[in-house]
């Protein structure tokens with residue numbers, strides 16, 4: 001009787017295993033088609049960009065960025081359209097060359113739906129930011 005039961009259990013085990021394999025195969029197929037979709041929509045590229053930004057490995061030549069920013073007229077914060085250099089507000093220089101109040105870009109990031117890869121509200125580039133020292 002016990003032996004018969006054991007055999008039955010084995011049978012069940014094999015059946016379950018087979019089921020698992022089928023599920024695995026299904027998942028693999030699903031993953032493959034997902035990958036296809038990602039390729040089509042270029043999401044993989046975005047993911048790579050995201051990792052790069054998160055790791056902070058993007059080399060930014062801040063001197064060049066600052067120079068570029070200085071050449072532009074950046075006396076106003078593009079978010080609140082208030083003067084940048086009045087008062088003692090912290091300023092943020094983005095690697096794309098745009099300058100914002102630290103508070104304004106901070107709020108923008110908090111409300112941005114993209115949690116990790118923010119795009120500059122002016123030029124839609126991914127950015128790193130640097131707090132500008134007050135003169």
Ligand SMILES: [Zn+2]
Pocket residue numbers: 077078079080081082100101104
């Ligand atoms: Zn502002």
Ligand SMILES: [Zn+2]
Pocket residue numbers: 094096097098120121122123124125
């Ligand atoms: Zn920008």
